Amino acid sequence: MIEGRRIWLTGASSGIGAHMAKELLQRGARLALTARTLGPLVALSERFPGQVLLVPGDLTDHLQVREIGMTIAQSWGALDTVIMSAGTCEYVDVSQFDARVIERSVCTNLLASSYCIESALPLLRAGRTPHLVGVVSAVTASPQRRAQAFGAAKSGLRYLLESLRVDLADEGIDVTLVSPGFVDTSRAENPELSIQGRWPASKAAAYICQQLQKRPREVVFPTRLLKLLNLLATLPKRVQVALAKRLSRRQGETSL
Numbered sequence: 442m443i444e445g446r447r448i449w450l451t452g453a454s455s456g457i458g459a460h461m462a463k464e465l466l467q468r469g470a471r472l473a474l475t476a477r478t479l480g481p482l483v484a485l486s487e488r489f490p491g492q493v494l495l496v497p498g499d500l501t502d503h504l505q506v507r508e509i510g511m512t513i514a515q516s517w518g519a520l521d522t523v524i525m526s527a528g529t530c531e532y533v534d535v536s537q538f539d540a541r542v543i544e545r546s547v548c549t550n551l552l553a554s555s556y557c558i559e560s561a562l563p564l565l566r567a568g569r570t571p572h573l574v575g576v577v578s579a580v581t582a583s584p585q586r587r588a589q590a591f592g593a594a595k596s597g598l599r600y601l602l603e604s605l606r607v608d609l610a611d612e613g614i615d616v617t618l619v620s621p622g623f624v625d626t627s628r629a630e631n632p633e634l635s636i637q638g639r640w641p642a643s644k645a646a647a648y649i650c651q652q653l654q655k656r657p658r659e660v661v662f663p664t665r666l667l668k669l670l671n672l673l674a675t676l677p678k679r680v681q682v683a684l685a686k687r688l689s690r691r692q693g694e695t696s697l
């Protein structure tokens with residue numbers, strides 16, 4: 442039941458997060474929306490009056506995330522669901538390896554999520570049937586070309602959430618990971634990155650929202666790709682590397 446749930450959704454200004462916001466608002470949820478770009482959040486609050494709490498900010502800034510948590514606490518007193526969809530994807534050029542790319546990815550995809558979790562947990566503890574959701578990536582199933590920064594950060598986030606699930610089970614807080622494969626979003630507009638089987642963001646968002654109601658440990662899609670990556674992960678490392686090279690050459694680029 443989504444109607445009336447108090448949900449904090451990050452990454453709500455574009456891509457999967459923006460589509461999830463529309464989907465959840467249409468189903469009657471109350472949403473606290475975060476992103477740095479205010480315009481799309483305001484547009485949603487105007488389209489769904491009374492359902493939206495605007496909590497914009499830069500999630501890589503620990504203090505800003507604490508303030509967002511305080512604003513939600515003052516307005517609602519609790520949260521029923523937190524969906525951390527904010528994230529960035531930067532590819533690594535190994536011929537000119539730049540550690541700052543890794544730093545930026547870890548900062549946005551991992552550390553920022555940990556700031557959100559710090560702010561969210563006390564509110565979830567006061568919520569109804571609390572649910573913590575983090576968007577990771579299918580890339581963590583096996584090593585992919587140029588995905589070192591994104592993959593390292595999302596693997597860290599995966600471990601953070603999976604180990605939190607163990608501790609939070611005692612408190613009745615469910616934890617779900619969302620692992621997209623290929624989704625058409627703003628960051629994937631380059632026609633060279635066109636990949637067969639890529640889902641539109643609206644389809645991905647509808648699927649995630651529908652699946653989250655069942656509170657699975659993980660939501661994975663597109664399933665065909667995931668089956669392939671899981672199979673890859675069972676193969677010897679030298680075979681994995683050879684196949685990853687062929688896969689990314691055929692697809693032009695990895696976009697997990």
Ligand SMILES: NC(=O)c1ccc[n+]([C@@H]2O[C@H](COP(=O)([O-])OP(=O)(O)OC[C@H]3O[C@@H](n4cnc5c(N)ncnc54)[C@H](OP(=O)(O)O)[C@@H]3O)[C@@H](O)[C@H]2O)c1
Nearest residue numbers: 452454455456457476477478499500527528578624626697
């Ligand atoms: N698209 C795919 O194929 C794919 C595959 C695997 C995983 N994912 C994951 O799915 C999630 C959504 O991806 P997407 O493709 O929909 O990306 P997107 O269209 O680029 O949207 C990313 C969202 O994150 C927000 N964000 C980024 N940095 C932020 C920061 N420092 N503070 C606050 N908000 C920030 C952006 O808002 P502002 O820029 O306005 O701040 C935006 O709303 C991400 O976690 C991504 O890693 C996507």
